[in-house]
Amino acid sequence: MTPVSYVPPNVLPPLLQKFAPLLKRKWFRALVLAPPTLTGRRFSNKTEDYGVFKPSRIARIAQVSIFVQDIARARQWYETLGGLRHSRTGEEEPHPFKEGWRIRCCYMSAAEHEECLVLVEERDPEGKVTVPSGMSFFHTAFELQGNRLEDVLAFAAQAKQAGFAPNYGPVRHNGEPPLGDGETGGNVACYFYDPDYNNVEFCAAMDTIENYRARYGDAKGSSRA
Amino acid sequence: MNTHVGNAPIAAAKLQHHVIYVSDLKRSKDFYTRLFDLQFSALNHPDSSAAMRLANMEMHFFSFGFYHHDICLVKHHKLQMDNGSMLHFSLIARDSAAFAAIRQRAKELGVATRDGRLIASAKAPPGGRAFCLQDPDHHWIEILEEAGQ
Numbered sequence: 001m002t003p004v005s006y007v008p009p010n011v012l013p014p015l016l017q018k019f020a021p022l023l024k025r026k027w028f029r030a031l032v033l034a035p036p037t038l039t040g041r042r043f044s045n046k047t048e049d050y051g052v053f054k055p056s057r058i059a060r061i062a063q064v065s066i067f068v069q070d071i072a073r074a075r076q077w078y079e080t081l082g083g084l085r086h087s088r089t090g091e092e093e094p095h096p097f098k099e100g101w102r103i104r105c106c107y108m109s110a111a112e113h114e115e116c117l118v119l120v121e122e123r124d125p126e127g128k129v130t131v132p133s134g135m136s137f138f139h140t141a142f143e144l145q146g147n148r149l150e151d152v153l154a155f156a157a158q159a160k161q162a163g164f165a166p167n168y169g170p171v172r173h174n175g176e177p178p179l180g181d182g183e184t185g186g187n188v189a190c191y192f193y194d195p196d197y198n199n200v201e202f203c204a205a206m207d208t209i210e211n212y213r214a215r216y217g218d219a220k221g222s223s224r225a
Numbered sequence: 226m227n228t229h230v231g232n233a234p235i236a237a238a239k240l241q242h243h244v245i246y247v248s249d250l251k252r253s254k255d256f257y258t259r260l261f262d263l264q265f266s267a268l269n270h271p272d273s274s275a276a277m278r279l280a281n282m283e284m285h286f287f288s289f290g291f292y293h294h295d296i297c298l299v300k301h302h303k304l305q306m307d308n309g310s311m312l313h314f315s316l317i318a319r320d321s322a323a324f325a326a327i328r329q330r331a332k333e334l335g336v337a338t339r340d341g342r343l344i345a346s347a348k349a350p351p352g353g354r355a356f357c358l359q360d361p362d363h364h365w366i367e368i369l370e371e372a373g374q
Contacts, residue, residue: 083236
């Protein structure tokens, strides 16, 4: 079945993708934020807000399953760009919660994370495959081997050499030049659309409670605002 | 720290975080923090973040307790979210007590649960248990217990 050409409404138009690197310039961010600054609505949202000292009931994220129109096409993309490994592809099976619908699942593994991604072809009772809407998740993110800033830059270079263009990045989600885009988390990241316009981040070096403590001790972000 | 050896191409090491669209940030924030004890770690608001202002979005960051963020909730102020691009996501409970506590909390919150893994072809957690539930926007979430926790 030939995949339907559909661009979800949240996909960054090519022109905006070209301008997105300007977010790494402080003057550009100041310009964008001029209205809330001038009206006094602007506030700090920076990484300093982080100060999480209590563990949650969750240890980690285990798996994400996303809709694709064509498992073979999507699998090749994740293998070629992300270096994911094909674990197995099942036969069609009943949909877990839609009567009469069916799904087929392709399980992909990362270097240190077994079957972390499931590529799902979903079919209605007439056999028509779901065209992913792009509006259930903004992005899903993989940590890269090495987990350093340099690894993301090397990954971006290797992606470019292989013919993949990011929709954003590489950037660092903090305010530090030259890569900082003024956002939060400290992770160095680049983002790509898969063939179904699912947005995928490849990142490293995210802030942790350990490097937060090294900087600020036990002071919570709210107490330093 | 994960590893990368020699001059081999750099590949993804692991799934690290996931950012989902929600329709009501306050409602979803209440749900995720009450059910999982997720810790609110940052806010990117259109009045404070240039990227969010350009994208017409607001993002709330939540941590499992180590990384700055593991789950983020994002509201698009111009577009409607739906359930048309994701089937589910799975979370591993910190230990058996946390697994039981999440189930108990779901019951107290009136959130329906369903035993077992969501996808029939998914591997059973080795020696562990699983159940599923839906968040206020009908995103399916699977809770897994690992053996030996």
